[in-house]
Amino acid sequence: MGLTTQSTGAQVRKDFSIPGPGKRTEKVIALAGNPNTGKSTVFNSLTGMNQHTGNWPGKTVTNALGRYQFGNEKYLLVDLPGTYSLLANSVEEEVARDFICFGQPDVTVVVTDATSLQRNLNLVLQILEITDRVVMCVNLMDEARRKGIHVDLELLERELGVPVVGTSARMGEGLGTLKAAIARMAAGWPSQPRQVSYPPEVEAIIASLSPELTGLIPNSRWLALRLATGEEAVLSSLGYNQQGNAKFLSAAGRETGSISPDLIVTSIVTEAEKIYQKAVRLENEKPNALDRKIDNVLTSKVFGFPIMIALLGFIFWLTIQGANYPSQMLAKLLFGIEDWLNGLALWETLPAWLHGIVVSGMYRTLAWVVSVMLPPMAIFFPLFTLLEDLGYLPRVAFNLDHYFNKACAHGKQALTMCMGFGCNAAGVIACRIIDSPRERLIAVITNNFVPCNGRFPLLIVMASAFLVTGAGFLGEGLAAAAVLGVIIVGIVMTLWVSKLLSRTILRGVPSSFILELPPYRKPQVGKILVRSIFDRTLFVLGRAVAVAVPAGAVIWLMANITVADNSLLAHGGRILAPLGWLMGMDGFILMGFLLGLPANEIVLPIIIMSYLGSGSMQEMESLAALRQLLMANGWTWLTAVNVMLFSLLHFPCGTTLWTIRKETQSWKWTLLAFLVPTLAGIIVCATLTAAVRLLGLGQ
Amino acid sequence: MKSQSMPLSQLPFGRRGVVRELRADTGSRRRLLDLGLVVGTPVETVLRSPAGNPMAYEIRGTLIALRNAEAGQIIVDML
DSSP states (O other), rough: OOOOOTTTTTHHHHHHOOOOGGOOSEEEEEEEETTTHHHHHHHEEEEEOOOOOSTTOOOOOOOOOOOOEETTTEEEEEEEOOOSSSSSSSSHHHHHHHHHHSOSSSSEEEEEEEEGGGHHHHHHHHHHHHOOOOOEEEHHHHHHTTTEEEOHHHHHHHHHOOOOEEGGGTTTTTHHHHHHHHHHHHHHOOOOOOOOOOHHHHHHHHHHHHHHTHHHHHHHHHHHHHHHTTOHHHHHHHHHHTTTTTTHHHHSSSSOOOOOOOHHHHHHHHHHHHHHHHEEEEESSOTTHHHHHHHHHTTTTTTTHHHHHHHHHHHHHHHHHHHHHHHHHHHHHHHHHHHHTTGGGGGGOOOHHHHIIIIIIIIHHHHHHHHHHHHHHHHHHHHHHHHHHHTOOOHHHHHHHHHHHTTTOOHHHHHHHHHHHHOOOHHHHGGGGOOSHHHHHHHHHHGSSOOOOHHHHHHHIIIIIIIIIOOHHHHHHHHHHHHHHHHHHHHHHHHHHHHHHHHHHHTOOOOOOOOOOOOOOOHHHHHHHIIIIIIIIHHHHHHHHHHHHHHHHHHHHHHOOTTEEEEHHHHHHHHHHHHHHHSOOOOOHHHHHHHTTTGGHHHHHHHHHHTTTOOOOOOOOOOOHHHHHHHHTOOOOHHHHHHHHHHOOOOOOOOHHHHHHHOOOHHHHHHHHHHHHHHHHHHHHHHHHHHHHHTTTEE | OOOOOEEEGOTTTTTEEEEEEOOOOOOHHHHHHTTTTOOOOEEEEEEEESOSSSEEEEETTTTEOOOHHTTEEEEEEEE
């Protein structure tokens, strides 16, 4: 539900599917606020609907709608993107501003953070300039109390002229009062919103322009201010000139733009500071002292990186180890269902090929994808969300930004990469947190260079079966080192390709890196579990299933349609053999990667299927048996290394490609996201193979 | 005592300053202003990333990370 810059009032309401003011059966409530004020938690608590919340500035890029009832009235709550201001520097700000101006909500609730009111009040004052139907919600009162920050809510209410309600949405504190205040405001509570007093020269221009702008939405003072600061572009993008509004155009035609926007912002900030000084009292001079102590360790030269690596390593380890047993259980269950399906009498009346395509093709692929993907995701995503909730992730971006800056990319790309370890499709979605479109595309295209959960098993099996001769503890250590090596290759490739893209098709200088490091917060463990399972795990799994079922049919057909004494799979393997040889692999391996498009987990089963010449995907009983089979088909250590490298450096899986298409709205970038890693893989494997063969080491 | 002017990126660790001038161009200027970083705002250097760039500053009760390129566009008087 993206908003375009051409939004007019009607268009804005249509985007949100909201009727005009006269035709409403329910009150429309807009929820605005700075990023990271717990706005989404307020939204969830009011509506009871679960929406994803993260301790990350600028997270809510999409909009969420929710409903609740209070008294006899129904309310429709619209969650606007978190913004620092409404002066429209970004798409998020445009969305929020357009909705407040032209969506004509019955009430706008501004959610603020009690622990950083000074900055939050800027947005409150800006919204009060647009509408008088405002309720200010001072959230995170519990955090403020803990830090010895006292907020005088009554005084704030007198100063601002609109209702002010203190809440701790996480604990459910103050929400009843908030609903009551919203109801009063929607019913026409006589508010007297505080107006920012501007210097005389600004007030003079407002006075001279206002008469020509009366009767226009949102109000003449606000429109005059935008004109006075030369924001005609902003205004025309709001649809005024399309509407051909004579009044507005005559005012806009007058030479304005004589006032510097700095002056306006300075006046607002000064006003906010005045109110803050009156309404807030600090028990101690440094309320964030504890946070700073933690920060000094987590971002220090000595401990910053080791802690980061240890934390991520621990999460991977938990994911891989923890997923093992549930994966086996799930596989047993799902393949048990396959046996049951096969036993159905139904098949006796139907042709054998239909039986094969449905059960051995579609169902088995589906079962495979679900059993290997679901458990690791169900472990990884909650752990990752926990780090997000704590507020640790912005510190990761802070630590790593230097390296991304050098690659002309954005520090937040580090976070999208972390997410990619769980699932590249989820990593691609996470790229929404990067504001600059250029840097977002770089992050999307390079996300596939971090191996996801689906590729880890193949990497581990290859490392254990081929690179490690000694068994036991030392062997496991070596295998782990090999997998770690592949991850490092991926990170180096990410930075290097990011730089290459910045120099070529995505040319540009790094955008500004202005990142808020929010206060650490106590995570809500129960909610994390629910949210990460529903919002991330099931979402990604749903897309994977949608890709796996048709692909399963194709794989089965390839393996079972015989032309000239050979299956299509075998023919494909033969056709790809020269390229395979060049890359130090063979044609069947490449076929495995191609047919493994729906999910990386099925690449190895397809390769085994081709070698065994059977008609459906297989798994091997033991590592030793696998090693024997592969050696019998001409594998050497070089083949295994190339398979590991190509697993890291090849086209994203079907789910990720589909997600890239959805996120970029472009086939061109989707194609590029396919080609860039694939070409990188071909070049790397071919170069390595040629070098090894030249040196005569490839035995 | 005459106060000393310098780019924010050179404000010594743990020292406070007051913004005297914003030299950033339109895009990042607006973002800095939105965070309340107007002329006269007190700032303090509080965190250094492992590579020394970016750094994080306390601005109006919040912690904001800036690359040295951006912080270099902000001129402060050291207190």
